Amino acid sequence: MSFMPISLNLKDKPVVIIGGGNIAERKVIKIVSHGAKLTVVSPQLSEKLAELVENQSVQWIQSVYKKVYLDQAFLIIAATNDPEVNLSVYQDRKPNQLITIVDQPELSDFHMVSTLQRGKLTISVSTEGASPMLAKKIVNQLSEEYGQEYEDYVEFLRESRRQIIENIRDKKVCRQFLTELIADDVIYHSEREIWFKNRMQQYIDMQHEQ
Ligand SMILES: C[C@@]1(CC(=O)O)C2=NC(=C\c3[nH]c(c(CCC(=O)O)c3CC(=O)O)Cc3[nH]c(c(CC(=O)O)c3CCC(=O)O)/C=C3\N/C(=C\2)[C@@H](CCC(=O)O)[C@]3(C)CC(=O)O)/[C@H]1CCC(=O)O
Ligand SMILES: NC(=O)c1ccc[n+]([C@@H]2O[C@H](COP(=O)([O-])OP(=O)(O)OC[C@H]3O[C@@H](n4cnc5c(N)ncnc54)[C@H](O)[C@@H]3O)[C@@H](O)[C@H]2O)c1
Numbered sequence: 001m002s003f004m005p006i007s008l009n010l011k012d013k014p015v016v017i018i019g020g021g022n023i024a025e026r027k028v029i030k031i032v033s034h035g036a037k038l039t040v041v042s043p044q045l046s047e048k049l050a051e052l053v054e055n056q057s058v059q060w061i062q063s064v065y066k067k068v069y070l071d072q073a074f075l076i077i078a079a080t081n082d083p084e085v086n087l088s089v090y091q092d093r094k095p096n097q098l099i100t101i102v103d104q105p106e107l108s109d110f111h112m113v114s115t116l117q118r119g120k121l122t123i124s125v126s127t128e129g130a131s132p133m134l135a136k137k138i139v140n141q142l143s144e145e146y147g148q149e150y151e152d153y154v155e156f157l158r159e160s161r162r163q164i165i166e167n168i169r170d171k172k173v174c175r176q177f178l179t180e181l182i183a184d185d186v187i188y189h190s191e192r193e194i195w196f197k198n199r200m201q202q203y204i205d206m207q208h209e210q
Helices: 020-032 047-054 083-092 133-143 150-165 171-181 192-209
Strands: 014-018 037-041 058-061 075-078 098-101 114-118 119-127
Touching: 014 020, 014 083, 020 037, 020 047, 020 075, 020 114, 075 083, 083 098, 114 133, 114 150, 119 133, 119 150, 150 171, 150 192, 171 192
Parallel strands: 014 037, 014 075, 037 058, 075 098
Antiparallel strands: 114 119
């Protein structure tokens, strides 16, 4: 079996995590940063999770696991330290609910991946549970090649692409210009906005001459 990587928009989506320990904490911090509506079900919470509950970033149901808590969930994470409880969460889920069981990668519908974020650029690495540490190591290596400068660069690409599509009618020319934008010397160009403006003018002039 192989897992297909996709990017999820979790804004305001209900996510339920069973268990409030170290592993739940790591998952919660990532999920909250993507705007999900998170509920943690657990008799106890780690210190950091308690802080998130305190500042209302996360809702806490102070209880042991019960099936009813899964009702509204879009995603479910079974993250207790009791394999039997994690397994019942798995068995109780509805067919349209996606679940991760932190101690059973092969039963899970999805895995959290190791990611490098540079603004709108996301690089994700997965080993499907074979070695999360290797995933992390590869991300660390990539973080040197794709430094902070990519955040501004990808913003520049987004805006430039919008302008190109708006102003250049010929699809082939459009593609040629878009390809020029991803050359290495553009990434590190100190005055790339000016370069882009001039280049755009050249393309527009060529368009008028035809
Ligand atoms: C990517 C990352 C995201 C995140 O968790 O946020 C993540 N684990 C991370 C770190 C990490 N996890 C573990 C260690 C200790 C070293 C070790 O044991 O290897 C470290 C290293 C560290 O902490 O530095 C132990 C571990 N992890 C799993 C098991 C269960 C098992 O294998 O049975 C055990 C053994 C439990 C035990 O028995 O002790 C299972 C899963 N962990 C996953 C994701 C999913 C598969 C992702 C993939 O393979 O690519 C999957 C299947 C399910 C899931 O949780 O979604 C995050 C990357 C770090 C980062 O980027 O910061
Ligand atoms: N996926 C991963 O990345 C990863 C990494 C390391 C370990 N693990 C696995 O994750 C498990 C949890 O690890 P941890 O370090 O977070 O453990 P932990 O002991 O810190 O936390 C366990 C949490 O589960 C809660 N809990 C226990 N029984 C419960 C129940 N019936 N209902 C609701 N909550 C309940 C506890 O109150 C506690 O908050 C480990 O047993 C291990 O198998 C997974």
